[in-house]
Amino acid sequence: MSSSHESATPDTPAVRTRRNSGRAVLGDVARLAGVSTATVSRVYNEPDRVSPGVRERVLQAATTLNWIPNAAGRALASTRTHIAGAIIPTLDDQVFASQVAGMQAVFASRGITLFLGCSNYDPAQALTQVQAMLARGVEVIAIVGEAHPPELFDALRQTRVPYVITYAYREGSPHHCIGFDNRAAYVEIAEHLIELGHRSFAAVIQPARDNDRVQARVTGIREALARHGIAVRPSHMHEGPATIAFGRESLRAIWQGSDKRPTAIICGNDQLAIGVLLEAAELGIKVPQQLSVTGFDDVAIAQQIHPSLTTVRVDTAEIGRRAAQYLLDVLDGKNNTESGVVQPVLMARESTASVPLSG
Structure with a gap:
């Protein structure tokens, strides 16, 4: 029975x-x-x-x-863990969340789980998180930027874990990079403003320490201006948190602290630029008639704010997808020869215009 x-x-x-x-x-x-x-x-x-x-x-x-x-x-059973790792500076920034989403989609299609770490722009934290991920058997790692301690890359080489640098690209890098040339992107922004007749500039940027992307952007601004015999006054160069509040604070300090006011402000991201636009409205500064403003990233509100923001669009989800695909190809023993460049696009909108004749 x-x-x-x-x-x-x-x-x-x-x-x-x-x-x-x-x-x-x-x-x-x-x-x-x-x-x-x-x-x-x-x-x-x-x-x-x-x-x-x-x-x-x-x-x-x-x-x-x-x-x-x-x-x-x-x-x-398979000598594989099916785990990938990604180290990003912060989840507070839409661009990195978008990159992670792109990676996640590609890894998930192959049954790979993505572990995520946030370094808070601290190289020591990034190193600690990479070491923890390696201890847990991640098979591949994606890391934002090149500005990390040598020990981090030594650990990856010693464990033979494939890795890729994202959100940055430069010729001659010892690492495989998938991203864009931050210096060239800011040369293009500065040249756009110079073509509009601007000769007096300010810059509001994120902290450059331990951030190779910001360092490259500042270099791009200075190189482009120098070719035209222009420089940013020290009092017009403001470095601080990538927030709307710091953008507002910076414009107030620039506008009230100098008789020689800039006609254009280049910002390190859209949050800072939106802060500048909001404070300009508060101070009665007409944009773009008195002041042109540029951002970077092309976040959703950049096109909706008034005046709409001139900025640079980067397909960060595509960076994530291509980074994940490159790492999968390495695991599969394929030779991925595709260029790592994701081309940024300047989005010229209402916040920039020709310099006033009286400027």
Whole structure:
């Protein structure tokens, strides 16, 4: 006489308790999906080797049985952990959240989990987080920017974990970079304003220390202006938090602290530029008639604010997708020769105009 266990259908509680654990096991998922246990493993370890229909059946069976693959068991069976890491400066900035979303989409399609660390622009924190990720067996890592301690890159080389630098690109870098040339982007911004006739400039930027992207942007501004015999006065160069509040504070200090007022202000990001625009309205400064303002990133509000903000658009989600694909190609032994440059685009809007004749 058969027992109730033997007569149970695969998706009944009886099956889930067969191993006396109260949980479904890999074999239960295989039976419910009508595939072998090897196919179930392949769906989670090498999903690209399984047809979409079979993959969907297995995932549906796993959901029905509330079964989750054991990460440690998967790692032992395949010598892989299926974990990727990403270190970003902050989650408060839309551009990095967008990059992470792009990476996540590509990694998830291959059954890879993304671990995320935020360094808060502190190189020591970035090093600690990379070390922690390596200890947990991440297979690949994406890191924003090059300005990190040598120990960080030494650790990656010693463990032979593939990595990629994101949100920055420069010729001659010893690292594989996927991003854009920050210096060239700010040369373009400065040249745009110079073509409009501006000769008196201010800059409101993020802290440059330990931030190679900001350092490159400042270099771009200075190089472009120097070619025309122009320089930013020290009192017109403001460095501080990448916030609306600091943008407002900086414009107030610039406007009230000098008889020689700039006709154009170049900002390190859109948050700072929006702060400048808001404070300009408060002080009765007409933009762009008296003052041209530029930002960077092209956040959603940049086009909606009045006047709409001249800024630079960077497809940060594309940077994330390409970074993840590059790392997957390395894992697969493929030679990815695609250029790492994601081209930024200057979005000329209402906040910039020709310098007034009386300026």
